[in-house]
Structures are given as structure tokens and as C-alpha cells.
Amino acid sequence: MIVVRLLFVLTLLALAVSGGLYLFTGNRRYVQFVWNVLKFGVVLVLIFGALVVAERFMLL
Template sequence: MLIMRLYLVLVVLLLVLSGGLYVFTRNRRYLKFAWQTVRFTVLLVLVFGLLFVLERYVLVAWKVFL
């Protein structure tokens, strides 16, 4: 969880920096980069959430049956 928190802090800093660069340069590639970063982060959080649910409920329930 510590790694996820650090990753999310870095993503927020990256998005703020990218937004700031867009404001100063009006170059749309910074917005595109920010959007790609958001999409990748959402995908990564969903994968980690799925793994958490798998570990928490499926594997623990499997131990009960054994």
C-alpha cells in the first residue's frame, strides 16, 4: 500500500506539472500526456483492487474449505 500511495502522489504531481505546462505553452500534447497518465493510473488501480479482492476473499475463503 505504501508503494501505491507513493505512486498516486507522483501521478498527482505529474498531472499538476503537465497542466501547468499546458497553461504556459498552450501545447495540446501535455493534455494528451495527462489523459494517458490518468487512463493508465485507473487501469493500474483497478488491477490492484482486483488482486486485493482476490487475496482478501477468494484465497481466505479457500483456506476455510481446506
Template structure:
């Protein structure tokens, strides 16, 4: 649920920043979009790694113990 909320907020931020860039032409907005995209990729990689660890690592450990 938190990941969905973070994705929704980041998509809204990206769309609004892109719209503001098209209206104003200020170079801060594409930089902000890039930072948000990069941050969300890192967050998704961390949660994906935790999911894989939980799904395969801990299940295998429970079988061994």
C-alpha cells in the same frame, strides 16, 4: 506503499502538465495527462482485483481446504 508513491508521482505529473499547458498552450500536455490518468486507473483496477482475490477468494479457499 508503492501505490501511494505512484499516486503521488502521477498527481505531481498531472498538475505540472496542466500548469505547463496553461503557460505554453502546447497540445502534448493534455494528452500526457490523459495517458497518465488512464494508466493509473488500470493500475488501480489490477490492484483492486488482487486485493479482492486475496480478501475473499483465498480466505474462502482456506476455509474449504
């Protein structure tokens, strides 16, 4: 579970920094980066969640 928390914190940090840079510079590249980070983070959380569920079923 520490991996999921670390991923969550790093994702929020990347989103905050990129959002701030977009507001500061107005460069659309940062918005694209935010979108890519969100997609990657969701995919990783889903994969990790599926592995945790699979592990729980294996233990039964």
C-alpha cells in the same frame, strides 16, 4: 497499500506538472499526456485493487 499511495502521489505530481506546462506553453501535447496518465493510473489502481480483493478471498 503503499504502492497505491505512491502511484497516487506520482500521478498527481505528473498531472500538476503537465497541467502547468500546458497553461504556460499552450501546447496540446501536455493535455494528451495528462489523459494518458489518467487512463494508465486508473487501470493500474483497478488491477491492484482486484489483486487485493482476490487475496482477501483466498485467505478466507
